[in-house]
Amino acid sequence: MGEITKLTLVNLVSKIKSKEISALDACSDYVNRIVKSKKLNTFVTETLEQAISFAKKIDDNNLKEGILSGAPIAVKDLFCTKNVETTASSKILKGFVPTYESTVTSKLWERGAVLLGKLNCDEFAMGSSNETSAFGNVINPYKVNDENIVPGGSSGGCSAAVAADLTVATVGTDTGGSIRQPAAFTGIVGLKPTYGRCSRWGIVAFASSLDQAGPMTKNVSDCALMLDAISGFDEKDSTSANTKKEEFLKNLNRNIKGLKIGIPKEYIVDDMPKEIQDLWDKGISWMKESGAIIKDISLPHTKYALPTYYIIAPAEASSNLARYDGVRYGFRASGKDLNEMYENTRSLGFGNEVKRRIMIGTYVLSSGYYDAYYLKAQQVRRLIKNDFDLVFKDVDAILTPTAPSSAFKIGEKKDDPISMYLNDVFTVPINLAGLPAISIPAGFDQSGLPLGLQIIGKPFDEQTVLNSAYALEEKIGFKSQVKDWWM
Amino acid sequence: MADNKFDYYLDGKTGKWEVIIGLEVHAQVTSRAKLFSGSSTKFGSDPNTQVSLVDAAMPGMLPVINKFCIEQAVKTGLGLKAKINRFSKFDRKNYFYADLPQGYQISQFKFPIVGEGEIVLDMPYGTKVVGIERLHLEQDAGKSLHDQDPENSFVDLNRSGIALMEIVGKPDLRSPEEVGQYVKKLRSIMRYLNTCDGNMDEGSLRADVNVSVRKQGSQQLGTRCEIKNVNSIKFMQQAIEYEAKRQIDIIEDGGTINQETRLYDTKKNETRSMRSKEDAHDYRYFPDPDLLPLVLDSEFIENIKKTLPELPDEKKHRLMNDFGLSSYDASIIISEKDISDYYEDVAKNSDYKLAANWMIVELFGILNKEGKEIKDSPVSAVNLSKLINLIKNGTISGKIAKTVFEQMVQRNENPEVIIEKSGLKQQSDPKELEIIIDNIIKNNQDKVIEYKSGKIKLFSFFVGQAMKDTAGKGNPQLINNILSKKLK
Numbered sequence: 001m002g003e004i005t006k007l008t009l010v011n012l013v014s015k016i017k018s019k020e021i022s023a024l025d026a027c028s029d030y031v032n033r034i035v036k037s038k039k040l041n042t043f044v045t046e047t048l049e050q051a052i053s054f055a056k057k058i059d060d061n062n063l064k065e066g067i068l069s070g071a072p073i074a075v076k077d078l079f080c081t082k083n084v085e086t087t088a089s090s091k092i093l094k095g096f097v098p099t100y101e102s103t104v105t106s107k108l109w110e111r112g113a114v115l116l117g118k119l120n121c122d123e124f125a126m127g128s129s130n131e132t133s134a135f136g137n138v139i140n141p142y143k144v145n146d147e148n149i150v151p152g153g154s155s156g157g158c159s160a161a162v163a164a165d166l167t168v169a170t171v172g173t174d175t176g177g178s179i180r181q182p183a184a185f186t187g188i189v190g191l192k193p194t195y196g197r198c199s200r201w202g203i204v205a206f207a208s209s210l211d212q213a214g215p216m217t218k219n220v221s222d223c224a225l226m227l228d229a230i231s232g233f234d235e236k237d238s239t240s241a242n243t244k245k246e247e248f249l250k251n252l253n254r255n256i257k258g259l260k261i262g263i264p265k266e267y268i269v270d271d272m273p274k275e276i277q278d279l280w281d282k283g284i285s286w287m288k289e290s291g292a293i294i295k296d297i298s299l300p301h302t303k304y305a306l307p308t309y310y311i312i313a314p315a316e317a318s319s320n321l322a323r324y325d326g327v328r329y330g331f332r333a334s335g336k337d338l339n340e341m342y343e344n345t346r347s348l349g350f351g352n353e354v355k356r357r358i359m360i361g362t363y364v365l366s367s368g369y370y371d372a373y374y375l376k377a378q379q380v381r382r383l384i385k386n387d388f389d390l391v392f393k394d395v396d397a398i399l400t401p402t403a404p405s406s407a408f409k410i411g412e413k414k415d416d417p418i419s420m421y422l423n424d425v426f427t428v429p430i431n432l433a434g435l436p437a438i439s440i441p442a443g444f445d446q447s448g449l450p451l452g453l454q455i456i457g458k459p460f461d462e463q464t465v466l467n468s469a470y471a472l473e474e475k476i477g478f479k480s481q482v483k484d485w486w487m
Numbered sequence: 488m489a490d491n492k493f494d495y496y497l498d499g500k501t502g503k504w505e506v507i508i509g510l511e512v513h514a515q516v517t518s519r520a521k522l523f524s525g526s527s528t529k530f531g532s533d534p535n536t537q538v539s540l541v542d543a544a545m546p547g548m549l550p551v552i553n554k555f556c557i558e559q560a561v562k563t564g565l566g567l568k569a570k571i572n573r574f575s576k577f578d579r580k581n582y583f584y585a586d587l588p589q590g591y592q593i594s595q596f597k598f599p600i601v602g603e604g605e606i607v608l609d610m611p612y613g614t615k616v617v618g619i620e621r622l623h624l625e626q627d628a629g630k631s632l633h634d635q636d637p638e639n640s641f642v643d644l645n646r647s648g649i650a651l652m653e654i655v656g657k658p659d660l661r662s663p664e665e666v667g668q669y670v671k672k673l674r675s676i677m678r679y680l681n682t683c684d685g686n687m688d689e690g691s692l693r694a695d696v697n698v699s700v701r702k703q704g705s706q707q708l709g710t711r712c713e714i715k716n717v718n719s720i721k722f723m724q725q726a727i728e729y730e731a732k733r734q735i736d737i738i739e740d741g742g743t744i745n746q747e748t749r750l751y752d753t754k755k756n757e758t759r760s761m762r763s764k765e766d767a768h769d770y771r772y773f774p775d776p777d778l779l780p781l782v783l784d785s786e787f788i789e790n791i792k793k794t795l796p797e798l799p800d801e802k803k804h805r806l807m808n809d810f811g812l813s814s815y816d817a818s819i820i821i822s823e824k825d826i827s828d829y830y831e832d833v834a835k836n837s838d839y840k841l842a843a844n845w846m847i848v849e850l851f852g853i854l855n856k857e858g859k860e861i862k863d864s865p866v867s868a869v870n871l872s873k874l875i876n877l878i879k880n881g882t883i884s885g886k887i888a889k890t891v892f893e894q895m896v897q898r899n900e901n902p903e904v905i906i907e908k909s910g911l912k913q914q915s916d917p918k919e920l921e922i923i924i925d926n927i928i929k930n931n932q933d934k935v936i937e938y939k940s941g942k943i944k945l946f947s948f949f950v951g952q953a954m955k956d957t958a959g960k961g962n963p964q965l966i967n968n969i970l971s972k973k974l975k
Contacts, residue, residue: 079547080545080546080547086546088546093546096546098545098546098547099540100540100545102547200547200549201547201548201549202547202548203547204546204547205546205547205777207776208776208777209776235551236549236551237549237551238549238550238551238552238777238778238779239776239777239778239779315773316776318581318771319579319581319590319591319771319773321590322581322583322589322590322591323544323546323588323589323590325583325585325590327585327588327642328543328544328545328588329545338584338585338640342583362771365581365771365772365773366769366771367769367771370771370772370773374773
């Protein structure tokens, strides 16, 4: 025992299906590790007892049909889970227990996965370090000189939990990089699918036109399997795409010979550490070795992506978060009249970063400012999308670093929102364009922290993204350096 | 009728004033489910029993457009002879209120589903065409209840998310009378189309009324005030009258009108300021990112066009051209769907012209007296058509018919049965009548001589005698004929 939690999702499920490992043993091993890993603060809510009894049920009734049979999985606390508290890591939703299950997570359970609990994240997924969570920051399983490091964000509980073997795989959400950046910071694989590939129904909304759920896993094969499990059209989400069901794991292969990979010059940014440039160069040579054709490309509007994102995302958030008013569910602070109740509830219920974004969003939508900010941002968003449409006539995928730095120390950027926002510079344009993109672990910096490379694909061409990542993964030969120091 | 001239001008100290009115009508779409959720829209259910997760704005819930509501809006647009926009968008109108669970109302701001159209009004001074600016779809809010508890307010979300059509009229109306006709005509069109039941007391139809005034003859529009949420035609008319006079007084006293939103107090019959333009909400409209733009193909619109019923204006022309009804009678018959349906039921089995006469004179007389709507008519359409047929085939006279009708009103009985029971059948046997008339002539020789010497007025005396001797049942036409012959 003990080695079960090292297994990949694909291997674990196949061993459970062949009865080499029981679902109960798999679950128990994860439960044991979770109990010993409180220091990392990855879980907001644990459902360990239910997990054990559900795993037993799988064994007793031989429920081994599902493609995730017996896989112990914790999910980001942004997914509404029936009868299990769902908080979006915010005080304002403390105590909220949904009577419904999000489409994405219900697909997990339908396919045999076992819920371990809900994973910490930035409050309402607003953050890049998991430091905005109302329930404390998550700690990266990687450590530098005994100093605690952020796990990235907003899906920081997810990334840390996968890296620390506290869940065999997970689903996060990605609005501006919230799956890929934490994946890069913790040495795991994270995929943001095409906007519309996975249903948003039942996911606490941050920015509706950008939010997308996606897998975070130990490797690329697991990622393909998870995408098989969670993707698909949902009539309850008007923005979900009615495309044919694909089989990503079945079609996963490393043959990328002749595939044209674009290298955008605009992604070389000031102050980017040399080791990231070096890693990118290595990525390019690995791609070449695999038979891909490298092309220099230009995405001229890249520099506008971050400001555009920080208008559109807060604008949508300011409206999406209006429903947390203390009237129907969640936290309520009393007041002498309705307005005072609203003010008290929202002042005490939301954290600073969420308030900051609500204020920015309210401002950019206000009459007199709408045209200059929100409307302009929508126009620029179109130009950014056009940039990608144009280059995708010449290339099949694009290779970039995932983030301009490795994970930073806890507290390092907490009081400097702009420098925090800059961490999303390579991931944000992809959300604005609605494209699929994966981050895979590609090496370490000098201090031993993992670094990621990002592969961006055409809309609904996750298969090419996965195949390129699969080829690159073999060349990289990444090995986790997590040392279980907290146990 | 065209002799009557429009003359609604209000007298002020400085002369006559014209009143300019534009209406924004909120009409509840007839639909079993809400605009973006599957919840029921039934009226009068227990509080919060028709609320889905979407209507309560639970975290992660998403709206899905109800296609039927789209069809209803398009249908209404076609009924208003309006442009149907193949591309429209849903926007969020953001504001906080306890009965607005999402913190925003989904509405259509920049790109409404229906564009410009028109409504034709029949006024005593001729027809008047009133422009429609646009029609858009939006969600209704819930209801706050402040009178249930001394400490707390309660919220009922049954209405939350119900589909409304906001029909924005151009400022083409000039009098309370025109406003009344406008609302009635709009309601009638929607009832013909079955797109809104128009029940004002259930809140299915209500209006925001925009009022401004200007000196008679002036071409410039004055500053307007908007009177919010008025839910009866009578109140709209009273509110307009009050508001126009208030504005005239202010201007004539040297003041200016502040653009503002006002409330109409039905008890005191006055309007009161609710909020000024400066305090107006900034609704921060933006396209709802949860919904894709609504794109309608021409086939969708054509298919709806094919299902359109005959509308009031078309029906009026048909009644006038094909059945010779007067413009006045036709207008009354088509004014409401229920009246028109009743009329069709009566007329198709009897006579179009007689049916119109009987309904307008006799039936409406009774309904007005008893304060009833046509749907509660004490006389069924079937029985009224039977009565008309009895007149037509000479079984009873028009006079007797009125007596029979009175009895029908008492207990909606088949007129044939009433006639049979009361022996009211018309005496139409010429031989019998001749005997009676011969007797009258024999017994009144003096009158006959007077008549023959030129006192022709006496003819009605003989008719009267004949009716008396037949207990009122003699066929008047036959009596006339026989008398004319005998007295020659």
